[in-house]
Each structure stands twice: as C-alpha cells, then as structure tokens.
Amino acid sequence: MLISIVAPCYNEEDVIERFHEQVQKIANELLPLGHDMEFVYIDDGSRDRTLPLLSRLADRDARVRYVSFSRNFGKEAALLAGLKHATGDAVIVMDADLQHPPELIKRMVELRGEGYDQVIARRTRQGDRLTRTLTARLYYRLVNRLVDVELVDGVGDFRLMSRRVVDAIVNLTEYNRFSKGLFAWVGFPSTTFEYENAVREHGSSSWSFRSLLNYGLDGLLSFNNRPLRAALYLGMTLLALAGAYTAWIVGAAMVNGVQTPGYVTIITAVTALAGVQMIMLGVIGEYTGRIYYEVKGRPHFLVKATNVDRTEDRSRGT
Ligand code: UDP
Ligand code: MG
Numbered sequence: 157m158l159i160s161i162v163a164p165c166y167n168e169e170d171v172i173e174r175f176h177e178q179v180q181k182i183a184n185e186l187l188p189l190g191h192d193m194e195f196v197y198i199d200d201g202s203r204d205r206t207l208p209l210l211s212r213l214a215d216r217d218a219r220v221r222y223v224s225f226s227r228n229f230g231k232e233a234a235l236l237a238g239l240k241h242a243t244g245d246a247v248i249v250m251d252a253d254l255q256h257p258p259e260l261i262k263r264m265v266e267l268r269g270e271g272y273d274q275v276i277a278r279r280t281r282q283g284d285r286l287t288r289t290l291t292a293r294l295y296y297r298l299v300n301r302l303v304d305v306e307l308v309d310g311v312g313d314f315r316l317m318s319r320r321v322v323d324a325i326v327n328l329t330e331y332n333r334f335s336k337g338l339f340a341w342v343g344f345p346s347t348t349f350e351y352e353n354a355v356r357e358h359g360s361s362s363w364s365f366r367s368l369l370n371y372g373l374d375g376l377l378s379f380n381n382r383p384l385r386a387a388l389y390l391g392m393t394l395l396a397l398a399g400a401y402t403a404w405i406v407g408a409a410m411v412n413g414v415q416t417p418g419y420v421t422i423i424t425a426v427t428a429l430a431g432v433q434m435i436m437l438g439v440i441g442e443y444t445g446r447i448y449y450e451v452k453g454r455p456h457f458l459v460k461a462t463n464v465d466r467t468e469d470r471s472r473g474t
Pocket of ligand 1: 163230
C-alpha cells in the first residue's frame with residue numbers, strides 16, 4: 157500500500173525538517189510491512205524559509221513532492237491541493253507543526269487494514285485553556301442541532317483516508333471549504349481513536365479569536381439553510397408576541413382609558429426589532445455572499461513552484 161502524508165505548511169521553517177525526519181522514521185518502520193510512503197508538502201505562501209527548505213528536502217528525498225502557492229490561500233486550500241497531488245492508496249493529513257504525533261501513523265495504517273475508510277484521530281483537550289474548551293463544547297452542541305452532518309469536538313484534519321474518500325473530497329469543488337464538515341459529509345466506514353494533545357513547540361498558532369469565530373460561523377452556514385429557517389421562525393414568534401402585546405394594550409386602553417406614556421416600550425420595541433432585522437439580513441447576506449463566491453468559480457489556489465510533474469497529474473484526471 158502506498159501511503160501519502162499530506163502536510164500544509166505555513167511559516168514552518170522551525171519545524172519542517174524535524175517533521176520530515178520524524179515521518180521518515182515512521183516510513184522506515186512501515187516499509188518492512190509492505191507500505192511505501194510519499195510526502196506531499198504544501199507551502200501555503202509562507203513568508204519565511206519554508207519553501208527553500210522544502211525544495212532541499214525534495215532534493216535529498218525523492219519521495220517528497222511539494223507545491224508552493226503564489227500567496228497564502230489558507231489551510232483549507234492547502235489541504236485540497238495536498239489531496240489533489242497525493243497519489244497514495246491511503247492519504248494521511250496532518251499538521252506540519254508536530255502537534256499531530258507522527259507515531260500515530262502506524263495505528264492509523266493498522267486500522268485501515270481492518271477495513272475502515274476513514275481513521276480519525278480525536279484529540280483530548282488536555283492542556284487547553286478552560287475558556288476555549290468550554291466554548292468549543294458549547295459550539296458543538298449548538299452546531300450539531302443546526303447542521304445535518306455530525307461534527308465532533310476535537311476531531312480535526314488529522315486522519316487517514318482511503319483513496320475513494322480522497323476522490324470524493326477532491327470532487328467537492330465548492331469554494332467555501334469547511335473540511336471538518338466535508339469529511340463528515342462524505343461518510344464511508346469510519347473509526348475514531350483518541351490521542352493526547354501536544355503543545356505547539358515552535359511558532360504560534362495562526363488562530364486568533366476572530367478567526368475562530370469566523371470558522372465557527374462557516375461551520376454553521378456552509379451545510380444547509382437551517383439558519384434561514386431559524387430566522388423565519390424567529391420572525392413568526394416575534395409577530396405572535398407583538399400581536400399579543402397589542403391586544404393587551406388595546407384591552408388596557410379600553411378598560412383604563414388611553415395612557416400616553418410608553419416611551420421605553422416604544423424605544424425597546426423599535427431597537428430590538430431593528431436588531432433582529434439586521435441579524436436576518438446578515439444571515440441572508442451570508443448565503444448570498446457564498447453564492448457570489450461560488451458563481452465566480454475562481455481556482456482555490458495558484459501554484460508558484462512545485463516539483464510535481466504536471467502531466468502526471470493530468471493523466472490522473474485531477
Ligand atoms: N496552515 C496553513 N495555512 C494557513 C495557516 C496554517 O497551511 O494559513 C498550516 C500550518 O502550517 C499547520 C496547520 O495548518 O501545519 C495548522 O495550523 P496551526 O498550527 O496554526 O493551527 P492549530 O494547530 O492551532 O489548529
Ligand atoms: Mg498547530
């Protein structure tokens with residue numbers, strides 16, 4: 157079995173060589189078991205020495221294929237490029253920052269041998285800040301009520317996929333890629349095992365609170381139109397409440413006569429309703445914006461440098 161390791165790299169000059177050493181070691185251990193390995197590294201427009209380091213790795217190790225983007229296109233695009241360029245019978249996606257322990261590769265390959273199409277590593281949130289753990293838990297509870305596919309906390313991109321899963325993912329050509337959801341959407345027999353979270357040793361996570369928030373919203377919005385439905389229900393509920401309140405005021409006016417004061421009520425009603433309407437407009441806008449991006453049909457990434465033979469890719473029909 158040929159196993160492809162796909163690793164997106166964005167400013168990983170500190171770890172990329174160590175990463176390669178470690179996966180190489182695993183490759184040597186898997187070789188006697190009849191498994192070959194190739195390494196697909198995607199340089200996502202790094203601004204440091206990641207690209208020269210990758211091309212040096214490729215010079216020294218013929219199993220290394222690298223693709224370098226013309227600018228930073230984001231991890232999702234890097235993942236897609238990696239999956240497109242991987243030729244293995246099974247593909248393992250992992251971060252280049254050594255937060256995904258390479259030793260687990262053996263476990264994954266073993267489980268693949270048992271017939272699973274997706275072998276998913278689920279990290280425990282040990283060592284994470286409590287606030288992040290709690291927000292994540294809350295988020296997944298909410299999101300799973302709203303979307304069709306089931307998203308699991310701690311499950312990320314670190315996983316092994318069989319060829320048919322990879323082909324299925326590559327054929328999902330949508331511009332807004334929420335990999336976590338795409339993997340779940342594809343399905344096929346899957347199994348999950350847990351591993352302990354490793355703390356990042358070098359560099360820093362490129363996730364800010366804001367990017368996490370945006371990622372969360374993407375997860376909510378990219379799978380179905382239930383948020384639109386929710387807006388509809390919210391509107392109907394508000395209308396019902398407003399009707400009841402009006403009836404009450406009219407009733408009170410008939411019993412007690414007209415009472416002019418009501419400034420607070422009016423201001424509250426006007427501002428609250430304006431807020432709700434803005435939110436609904438925002439939801440509609442999000443979907444329209446997504447349609448706009450999809451319709452443009454732009455490529456997910458542009459390649460600046462690679463050692464991968466283009467014709468080889470074309471013959472594979474990717
Ligand atoms: N990454 C990437 N493009 C980006 C940001 C990150 O290819 O724009 C890569 C990064 O090099 C790493 C992986 O994605 O291999 C995970 O990134 P990071 O460690 O910043 O995220 P976290 O581990 O906090 O989820
Ligand atoms: Mg990381």
